[in-house]
Amino acid sequence: MTKRVVVDPITRIEGHLRIEAETSPTGGITSAYSSGTMVRGIEIILKGRDPRDAWAFAQRICGVCTLVHGIASVRSVENALNYPIPANAQLIRNLMIAAQYVHDHVMHFYHLHALDWVDVVSALKADPKATSELAQSISTWAKSSPGYFAETQKKLKDFVEAGQLGIFNGGYWGHPEYKLPPEANLMAVAHYIEALSWQREVAKLHAIFGGKNPHPNFLVGGAPSPISAAPGSSGAAATAVNIISLEEIRNVIKSMQAFVNQVYLPDTIAIASFYKDWFARGEGVGNFLTVGDFPANGTDDPSTWFIPSGAILNRDLSRIEPVDLNDPEQVQEFVAHSWYDYEGGKEKGLHPYDGETAFNYDGPKPPYDQLDVDKGYSWLKSPRWRGNVMEVGPLARVLMLYAKGHEQTRDLAGSVLSQLDLPIDAMYSTLGRTAARTLESKIIADQMMVWLDNLIGNIKAGDVAVHNPDKWEPSTWPSVAKGVGFMEAPRGALCHYIVIKDGKIDNYQAVVPSTWNAGPRDPKGQPGPYEAALMDRHQLHDPSQPLEIQRTVHSFDPCIACAVHVVDPDGEELSQIRIR
Numbered sequence: 021m022t023k024r025v026v027v028d029p030i031t032r033i034e035g036h037l038r039i040e041a042e043t044s045p046t047g048g049i050t051s052a053y054s055s056g057t058m059v060r061g062i063e064i065i066l067k068g069r070d071p072r073d074a075w076a077f078a079q080r081i082c083g084v085c086t087l088v089h090g091i092a093s094v095r096s097v098e099n100a101l102n103y104p105i106p107a108n109a110q111l112i113r114n115l116m117i118a119a120q121y122v123h124d125h126v127m128h129f130y131h132l133h134a135l136d137w138v139d140v141v142s143a144l145k146a147d148p149k150a151t152s153e154l155a156q157s158i159s160t161w162a163k164s165s166p167g168y169f170a171e172t173q174k175k176l177k178d179f180v181e182a183g184q185l186g187i188f189n190g191g192y193w194g195h196p197e198y199k200l201p202p203e204a205n206l207m208a209v210a211h212y213i214e215a216l217s218w219q220r221e222v223a224k225l226h227a228i229f230g231g232k233n234p235h236p237n238f239l240v241g242g243a244p245s246p247i248s249a250a251p252g253s254s255g256a257a258a259t260a261v262n263i264i265s266l267e268e269i270r271n272v273i274k275s276m277q278a279f280v281n282q283v284y285l286p287d288t289i290a291i292a293s294f295y296k297d298w299f300a301r302g303e304g305v306g307n308f309l310t311v312g313d314f315p316a317n318g319t320d321d322p323s324t325w326f327i328p329s330g331a332i333l334n335r336d337l338s339r340i341e342p343v344d345l346n347d348p349e350q351v352q353e354f355v356a357h358s359w360y361d362y363e364g365g366k367e368k369g370l371h372p373y374d375g376e377t378a379f380n381y382d383g384p385k386p387p388y389d390q391l392d393v394d395k396g397y398s399w400l401k402s403p404r405w406r407g408n409v410m411e412v413g414p415l416a417r418v419l420m421l422y423a424k425g426h427e428q429t430r431d432l433a434g435s436v437l438s439q440l441d442l443p444i445d446a447m448y449s450t451l452g453r454t455a456a457r458t459l460e461s462k463i464i465a466d467q468m469m470v471w472l473d474n475l476i477g478n479i480k481a482g483d484v485a486v487h488n489p490d491k492w493e494p495s496t497w498p499s500v501a502k503g504v505g506f507m508e509a510p511r512g513a514l515c516h517y518i519v520i521k522d523g524k525i526d527n528y529q530a531v532v533p534s535t536w537n538a539g540p541r542d543p544k545g546q547p548g549p550y551e552a553a554l555m556d557r558h559q560l561h562d563p564s565q566p567l568e569i570q571r572t573v574h575s576f577d578p579c580i581a582c583a584v585h586v587v588d589p590d591g592e593e594l595s596q597i598r599i600r
């Protein structure tokens with residue numbers, strides 16, 4: 021067997037991911053394999069339960085995209101029961117999903133991805149005055165004085181001198197592929213620290229609409245918190261969404277916009293300008309899928325949604341294929357290279373309504389020295405659209421908005437690319453994916469003000485409804501109902517498929533963004549998006565410090581907890597994890 025470079029675990033992600041790469045004698049990646057190494061069990065746990073409760077279980081699929089599985093779940097039940105929800109509930113969901121995007125994307129950029137580009141240790145050599153000049157040359161953000169950067173540097177120095185790089189321990193500091201000057205590194209470290217406390221502000225939006233964060237509350241048929249139009253904040257109005265809390269929401273959105281416009285966006289451009297070669301590798305698949313999200317005020321017609329649904333094949337932005345999630349010919353999950361089996365055989369593809377999640381595979385499983393890639397090598401399935409491997413996520417969404425002629429997207433993409441002196445094709449790359457996440461954060465944060473104004477407008481016009489009780493009672497339901505709840509999660513297209521029989525869940529299948537992106541090869545041998553991206557012009561400078569693999573894998577923002585949703589039935593240890 022060819023000896024492979026093994027990275028396990030990939031750190032600075034959610035969940036447990038192993039990457040193996042075969043390299044040429046000169047260090048070029050010739051083949052790559054992506055493996056989800058931990059099993060969980062939500063799809064099985066949900067069987068037999070009340071569909072109105074499903075969201076509370078499904079939401080626990082993930083602690084990062086903490087609300088998206090709740091939303092997909094309530095939407096699946098509403099779709100199955102043909103259960104309309106009030107306009108205000110849609111707007112509240114839009115705002116909650118949007119806040120999750122901006123929160124998640126900023127956290128990903130600074131706390132998960134930045135250290136692939138930013139050398140923390142080099143920041144110690146920076147001149148605080150020059151750092152201040154750099155910061156002020158790219159942004160009007162107030163925290164930019166020489167004293168502020170000197171203080172940040174001192175904090176970092178104390179850490180290092182105490183021999184406690186803590187969360188920064190074990191990085192590939194000093195690797196020659198780090199290209200930023202010390203001042204840019206120090207600026208990024210300061211913003212890394214600032215983003216930690218900024219998150220607290222954003223979480224308030226979820227707490228106001230959903231009672232808490234993480235894992236806010238949801239409700240089949242609407243939104244959980246009533247709206248009070250009363251001017252005060254006492255009595256029943258105190259726990260309702262009221263005029264004071266809506267003002268607080270406006271302030272939260274402003275704080276999100278400020279951080280995105282003045283910190284995240286300029287930092288993305290500044291950092292990317294030193295790594296322009298990463299706009300020319302790491303694309304891989306070139307096919308993109310969105311399922312669409314964000315209904316306009318008062319309509320549930322998906323054709324009006326802010327993010328359109330569609331498929332782009334072979335980078336052809338002039339053609340958007342329609343996507344029908346209910347069509348068994350379009351959406352299928354394969355297990356040919358997963359540690360699962362299907363009753364009808366391992367080569368089959370199953371539409372999620374007929375999906376199976378069962379521990380019936382008796383081929384080689386963990387532990388192992390190296391993955392047996394001819395057989396099963398992941399707990400992830402391989403979802404396909406019309407048999408094609410599809411990338412989902414911020415890049416897919418930005419391309420979809422761009423292809424549809426969305427003006428702000430075109431202007432913003434044009435402006436960022438021209439500042440970097442790059443063509444639109446540069447988006448099909450590792451850093452293109454990262455930049456798309458930043459662009460999307462700005463577009464969505466701005467759109468949040470529109471949804472908030474719509475919500476306040478409805479309330480002023482006397483509409484305070486947040487829940488439709490018409491179909492709440494199971495006695496009103498048909499004996500069999502099927503539905504798909506779909507949304508755009510931060511990492512991409514998310515669908516929950518539900519089959520309800522006699523008021524209980526008969527089958528539940530989550531087809532998740534990181535499953536689309538991180539899944540293994542399919543029966544035709546087509547690599548998944550992570551795998552294909554790693555095989556796209558990657559050269560390892562030093563196989564014992566595979567920084568290049570981290571860059572491209574992190575550009576997808578992996579969440580393997582989302583991607584695998586089953587618990588090892590015996591609670592056994594499945595693999596030894598080496599923390600680095």
Ligand code: NFE
Pocket residue numbers: 034081082083084085088089509510511512514532533534535578579580581582583
């Ligand atoms: Ni756990 Fe998730 C998002 C979902 S991942 S992070 O975004 O759904 O694929």
Ligand code: MG
Pocket residue numbers: 063529530531532585
């Ligand atoms: Mg699944």
